Amino acid sequence: MSATLNAHQFGRLLERTAGHIADESIPRLHGVRLETDDTFLYAIASDRYTLAVARYRHHGLTSAPFARTLPARALASLRHWAADQPGGDPVTVTLAENRIRFTSPQGELGVGVDDSREYFGWRGVLRGVIDQLPADAEDPFPVFDTRLLARWTGADHYLRLRVTADRQGALLVGEDFLGAQMPVRSRHDGFDTGLADDLDQARTLWDDALGDAPAAAMPDSMPAVRHPSHDASRAVAETAEGLLRQTLSSTHDLIQETNISPAAVAAHASSGVTAWMAFRYLEALHHADPKLAVRIVTETAEQLDDGALGEFAYDAAAGAGYNPEEWQEELEAHKAARQGQ
Template identity: 60%
Template sequence: MSVTLNAHQVGRMLDRTADHIADEYTPVLHGIRIEADATFLYAVATDQSTLAIARYRHHGLDGAPIARTLPARALPALRRWLTDQPGSDPVTLTLADSKIRFTAPHGEMTLTVDDDQKYIGWRGLVRDIIEQTAAGTECACPALTTQMFGRFAAADERLRVWTNPGRQPVLLAGEDFLGAQMPVRSRHEGFDTGLADDLDHVRNLWDDSPTDADGLTPAPMPTGSRPLHDASRTPTDTVEALLHQTMRSTHDLIEESSDSPKAVAAHAAAGVMAWTAYRYLDALHRADPKLAAQIIAEVDDELDSGEIGEFAYDAATAAGLDPQKWQDDLEAETTPSVPDTSATER
């Protein structure tokens, strides 16, 4: 089973979807799904909040349709290899024995893949989204240039969007913020010859692929959650995590047996600290949302490093405190005492 595109097209497909890959806590989505039918090669990625699908018309499919997930850990090396190939050179993807081999005139690269790994039913999902969008649309949707999206990144954590017909500006509103973006001209005015004009056009373009390219039943969208120790990178997610932890600790405190004083103390401390952190974060976010987001990202990096004990020691020293005494006291509490047997021996 093999399919061929040029190197530029394969690299472009990875670039257009890589930012939408889920993290390692959702294994089925931690990579880019490659699927080939009789007409197109697709690249699909989703993190459950966003979905990206890129496709190119291939040069020919040899054998049965292809459907495998390229693991996220292998993608940087694959992208570098593709960059080293002339963009117009053909790259053939060949599937065999839990491997995908990328073959070009000037090199070859092989990735290990899981032949049994399913993926979400993205085709049905896309069809549902298109139909739902069409049902609630009363006007033509404007075309927006993505180069301007980044200008609103600092506006607010979330923005609500309203679209207007024709060449009217798109309205964006946040907390104490308003924005607008002018649409670009449509293909009828000479530009964007590959850009769909309306939802009927979108439906026609994307409704010509088989329901299930690999012949298997697609997996449902996973619902797994992150580990309790994993930090959030946005104020909204952090607030949710802190309030959840406060309620969880309060519940566990009530349920915990009185025979476990250390466990009771741990639940109480966790609840108090989570609530305190929430109150501080709420105040900081009201005063300076941008600073709150920056601090949350820094804390996430610090927790990922696994060195918060050292960070706390340095911070205490900088504050003029005596962290060495705290450490000595903790060691004394956890070191079992040795009974004095000298009198008995004598």
């Protein structure tokens, strides 16, 4: 089972999709899927929030179509290998048992794959997206420069995007933020003639690839993220809710429980006070700098999931000019005094 295309096209397949792969928390999406049909070699990648599919015509299949997922750990070396090949040289993609071989006149590279790993129905997802608008609708279908789209990453963590009309600017709305991006208006602005001119043409170009796959929604048909139940939240609103819940739970237990030890009373009080302080600090930070709040919540969640809080706190204390060793000595002296009493 093999298909052949030139080295430039093969490298572009990986380049155009590798940025969309999911992390290791979704094993089925942690890589780039290669699939063939009678005409094209496809590369597919998704992180459940974006989906990218690129394709090039191959020079013919030697047998039945095939599909395998290239693991993320192999992509760096494979992309480097592809970049080292002269662009016009043929690259043959050959499927073997638990392996894919990439062969060119300059050499060969093998990548181990899991033959049993399934993938989601990406054709149905794209069918659902492309069929959201009726074929005869006069809807906007402007061309945007992706290099300019990247400029919005500094505006906000989330933005609403509204395409208003064909050949007109797109509207972007954030928290205390408003923006617009002009589309590319003509080929003099540099866009390629290979782009579809309208939605109907896009449907026609991809109709054979999508086939009769039933339309599917992205969140429902893609593998879910399977974080352990103890993972800390990476969202500001969810973190704030958790802190408020913790405050109310601790103060409720402190008031309602009558037969608890002094140590338990101290623990409930400390938990409630700490959660309330954290909520107020997070609330203030989010109002002052929402983007910084998102970054801090994410970094804190990663530290909590790591579990080495003592090490983080020790380093932070030492970095701030305190003496954590002296704190530990004071704690031990306090414990010894209490035991003596």
